[in-house]
Amino acid sequence: MEMLKPVAEDALTSANFAALCNNVWQGRVAAALDQRGRICRLNCWRDQLVEVCQWLSRDLDFAFATLIVEELPDNGWSLLYIFYKGPNSPWVYVEPKLDALTTAVPSISGLVHGPSADWHEREAEDLFGLKFEGHPRLGEFILHEDWPEGTNPMRHDFDAHERFEHREADPKWEPPTIVVAPGAFAMPVGPVFSDFAESAHFLLETVGEDVIHTIPRFFYKYRGVEKIAEGQNVGRVLLLAERFSGTAAFAHGLAFCQAIEAICGTKVPARAQALRTVLAELERFRHHAAVITGICNSTALAVATSQAALIEEDLLRLSCKVAEHRYLFGALKPGGLALDIQDETCSDLSVTVGAIVGRLHELHGMLRYSSSFLDRLEEVGGVSNEQALSYGLVGPVARASGIARDLRRLFPYAAYDAVGFTVPVEQEGDGYSRLRIFFQEAEQAAMIIRHVLQILPDGPACADPVDWCAGAALGAVEAPAGAAFHWVRLSGDGTVARYRITPPSFTNWHGFHLAAENFAFQDFPIILASFGLSNAECDR
Amino acid sequence: MTNWVFKGLRTGIKTTAYPVRQDDTPGVSPGRPRATLLDSAAEVERLVELCPTQAIERQDGGAAIDYGRCVHCFRCWRDADDVSADWERSYEWAAYSADSAAAAQDLEKAFGRSLHIRFVDAGACGACMSEARQLNNPYYNMHRLGFCTTPTPRNADILLVAGPVSDAMRFPLRKTYEAMPKPKRVVAIGACAISGGVFGPSFAASASAAETIPVDVIVPGCPPPPLAILHALLLVVKRKPPSDRISLPIDPTEDAKE
Numbered sequence: 001m002e003m004l005k006p007v008a009e010d011a012l013t014s015a016n017f018a019a020l021c022n023n024v025w026q027g028r029v030a031a032a033l034d035q036r037g038r039i040c041r042l043n044c045w046r047d048q049l050v051e052v053c054q055w056l057s058r059d060l061d062f063a064f065a066t067l068i069v070e071e072l073p074d075n076g077w078s079l080l081y082i083f084y085k086g087p088n089s090p091w092v093y094v095e096p097k098l099d100a101l102t103t104a105v106p107s108i109s110g111l112v113h114g115p116s117a118d119w120h121e122r123e124a125e126d127l128f129g130l131k132f133e134g135h136p137r138l139g140e141f142i143l144h145e146d147w148p149e150g151t152n153p154m155r156h157d158f159d160a161h162e163r164f165e166h167r168e169a170d171p172k173w174e175p176p177t178i179v180v181a182p183g184a185f186a187m188p189v190g191p192v193f194s195d196f197a198e199s200a201h202f203l204l205e206t207v208g209e210d211v212i213h214t215i216p217r218f219f220y221k222y223r224g225v226e227k228i229a230e231g232q233n234v235g236r237v238l239l240l241a242e243r244f245s246g247t248a249a250f251a252h253g254l255a256f257c258q259a260i261e262a263i264c265g266t267k268v269p270a271r272a273q274a275l276r277t278v279l280a281e282l283e284r285f286r287h288h289a290a291v292i293t294g295i296c297n298s299t300a301l302a303v304a305t306s307q308a309a310l311i312e313e314d315l316l317r318l319s320c321k322v323a324e325h326r327y328l329f330g331a332l333k334p335g336g337l338a339l340d341i342q343d344e345t346c347s348d349l350s351v352t353v354g355a356i357v358g359r360l361h362e363l364h365g366m367l368r369y370s371s372s373f374l375d376r377l378e379e380v381g382g383v384s385n386e387q388a389l390s391y392g393l394v395g396p397v398a399r400a401s402g403i404a405r406d407l408r409r410l411f412p413y414a415a416y417d418a419v420g421f422t423v424p425v426e427q428e429g430d431g432y433s434r435l436r437i438f439f440q441e442a443e444q445a446a447m448i449i450r451h452v453l454q455i456l457p458d459g460p461a462c463a464d465p466v467d468w469c470a471g472a473a474l475g476a477v478e479a480p481a482g483a484a485f486h487w488v489r490l491s492g493d494g495t496v497a498r499y500r501i502t503p504p505s506f507t508n509w510h511g512f513h514l515a516a517e518n519f520a521f522q523d524f525p526i527i528l529a530s531f532g533l534s535n536a537e538c539d540r
Numbered sequence: 541m542t543n544w545v546f547k548g549l550r551t552g553i554k555t556t557a558y559p560v561r562q563d564d565t566p567g568v569s570p571g572r573p574r575a576t577l578l579d580s581a582a583e584v585e586r587l588v589e590l591c592p593t594q595a596i597e598r599q600d601g602g603a604a605i606d607y608g609r610c611v612h613c614f615r616c617w618r619d620a621d622d623v624s625a626d627w628e629r630s631y632e633w634a635a636y637s638a639d640s641a642a643a644a645q646d647l648e649k650a651f652g653r654s655l656h657i658r659f660v661d662a663g664a665c666g667a668c669m670s671e672a673r674q675l676n677n678p679y680y681n682m683h684r685l686g687f688c689t690t691p692t693p694r695n696a697d698i699l700l701v702a703g704p705v706s707d708a709m710r711f712p713l714r715k716t717y718e719a720m721p722k723p724k725r726v727v728a729i730g731a732c733a734i735s736g737g738v739f740g741p742s743f744a745a746s747a748s749a750a751e752t753i754p755v756d757v758i759v760p761g762c763p764p765p766p767l768a769i770l771h772a773l774l775l776v777v778k779r780k781p782p783s784d785r786i787s788l789p790i791d792p793t794e795d796a797k798e
Contacts, residue, residue, distance in 0.1 A: 240739075309677035327670075
């Protein structure tokens with residue numbers, strides 16, 4: 001592909017993209033645009049897959065969103081590699097043609113921007129038993145070592161309700177380590193922590209005071225959400241979408257509902273769109289306040305922790321007053337919202353959010369002049385722009401490393417196209433720049449809430465009950481921690497046939513080890529807190 | 541740094557009056573459905589149908605609620621135009637687990653007034669943990685009541701467990717429990733730890749935390765608000781009575797009171 005010249009931005013609009021593709025690939029890749037010009041499907045041969053993905057990610061700067069694996073009834077596979085760039089370019093779905101007897105596909109993890117697909121391929125290998133040729137690290141990933149080899153829970157013949165028989169864990173098992181040096185040892189942390197922390201395991205390879213390398217191990221909380229969703233009706237799967245990651249419930253519920261609405265062609269009323277924006281931003285505001293609390297707590301700055309915790313609790317109470325639940329569970333339904341918000345509550349909400357953001361602003365101002373606090377964050381846990389791009393990081397973590405990618409801006413959903421807001425970006429990629437991003441995004445969230453409430457349209461808060469259609473679609477939402485992709489395949493009877501969630505924590509935990517190299521031991525909780533990620537969201 | 545001292549002082553006391561007085565500040569609890577007396581069997585049938593987690597049961601001409609299964613989806617309250625469950629704004633939800641009811645008598649002898657707490661996230665969604673974490677914020681400040689978290693299970697009196705106990709967390713949960721000295725108590729927080737919630741039982745999650753370790757006190761809710769978890773801790777030290785209404789039977793006098 002070296003002979004390719006850089007492609008001008010305007011050549012990537014939906015109208016031009018298919019033509020460009022046909023031109024570059026000389027008909028060897030079939031490009032087809034959907035009716036609304038939002039999705040371009042590229043059908044390629046198995047052997048061209050790597051080249052096509054490389055072309056998209058390296059030459060055209062497309063970001064890898066997710067890999068969707070579906071087992072077909074006749075033992076075959078359907079694979080979908082989804083890329084995005086926006087705002088004018090279409091979503092690109094790369095679909096390799098596979099034989100019915102395929103057991104392996106080429107790995108795209110070795111590409112320039114390839115590591116972003118690394119975990120997707122490991123997950124597919126672990127849960128489906130599909131091999132990826134050329135991938136360096138397949139094997140135990142989501143299912144830990146006490147699951148027998150060859151157990152593939154996402155296969156259709158695996159019974160989700162059957163209790164699973166364990167094999168004995170090998171008592172001689174030791175974690176793999178990398179660092180070889182005099183006095184080097186590996187310090188295990190987790191999965192159970194002191195205080196309140198989510199279950200995850202970190203092996204810190206250290207030579208004493210300095211940690212050289214961190215080996216994280218996740219998926220202690222794997223609940224098989226995608227598997228148990230299969231065969232359930234939409235209403236029941238919505239419960240799972242909201243509750244697999246309770247601290248970002250609304251965002252994930254929204255992504256699921258958007259996928260359902262796209263499949264069924266549901267038109268969501270303007271008022272519902274506006275209120276969805278308000279609640280999504282209220283959740284972002286609260287999520288970021290919780291992350292700020294965590295960062296202050298990790299540096300043991302007691303008063304700041306209390307101040308941030310007060311803000312967090314006030315926002316939880318506010319959410320409960322507005323939507324009856326502190327974490328906004330139950331507020332959504334396909335077609336709109338399950339509740340309407342009265343005008344009086346809206347004006348209370350606007351006033352309270354304004355008051356709370358003032359306190360947040362004051363807290364930010366005080367933290368900026370607390371040198372002992374800044375010393376703990378500056379130049380700690382750095383992720384460079386190149387690393388962030390290569391790993392395809394998303395959300396506040398990516399924006400702190402100079403990547404201004406935000407689905408609210410790239411593919412506006414709900415009422416985001418009706419409000420002006422800025423997407424804050426910092427360049428340093430250290431703990432302090434992440435903290436600044438969390439503060440700025442929280443302030444933007446408050447601004448969006450107040451703006452949307454001013455222009456709140458009248459009308460119904462929910463469309464008529466949705467008529468289920470068979471089909472599949474992607475719901476993409478900028479969750480508090482970053483881009484969330486929910487792929488849903490719906491059967492005509494309103495049951496979910498395949499549900500694939502790509503949460504931002506899955507994407508960003510993958511890059512976490514980049515920030516956890518060559519640091520002082522006591523900085524570990526700070527690096528951890530500054531990422532603001534959830535294990536429940538990652539593990540599913 | 542003196543700024544912080546003044547900021548702290550200026551903020552004043554934010555702490556709730558609970559458990560001395562009830563806290564009725566709006567937003568401290570999402571509330572929950574209440575067992576509801578209905579006119580016709582058809583209406584009861586409608587509510588049972590609306591509940592996606594089988595938390596509503598038919599009983600004596602009304603709908604009884606199994607709080608261990610209720611996940612606050614609000615569908616029994618919002619979704620039907622013609623019928624709805626009653627909703628109560630409460631939070632004192634903790635109760636002895638069925639297995640532990642007989643042992644409840646000696647719970648009070650086991651501990652003094654202070655408790656050291658160990659928390660295990662056994663596959664929770666993050667909301668239960670977030671609510672438990674709020675107990676450290678100035679509004680709830682569990683420290684004032686003698687409750688604190690401990691960095692090691694060897695010092696722990698109470699094990700708080702949230703989540704449906706995912707497959708990989710069964711072993712760490714059992715090890716944590718075994719590492720705690722006797723006497724010890726286990727508090728299961730949230731619908732997942734009580735009934736598997738929306739996740740279990742399945743190939744990857746349990747039907748309850750009680751499958752893995754003995755559970756003494758349960759706190760229903762999805763998630764239970766901080767005051768409900770505080771109520772559970774107070775229940776363990778016998779400073780508060782249990783909720784008598786884990787699975788609420790129909791009480792016609794309830795309606796008569798309003």
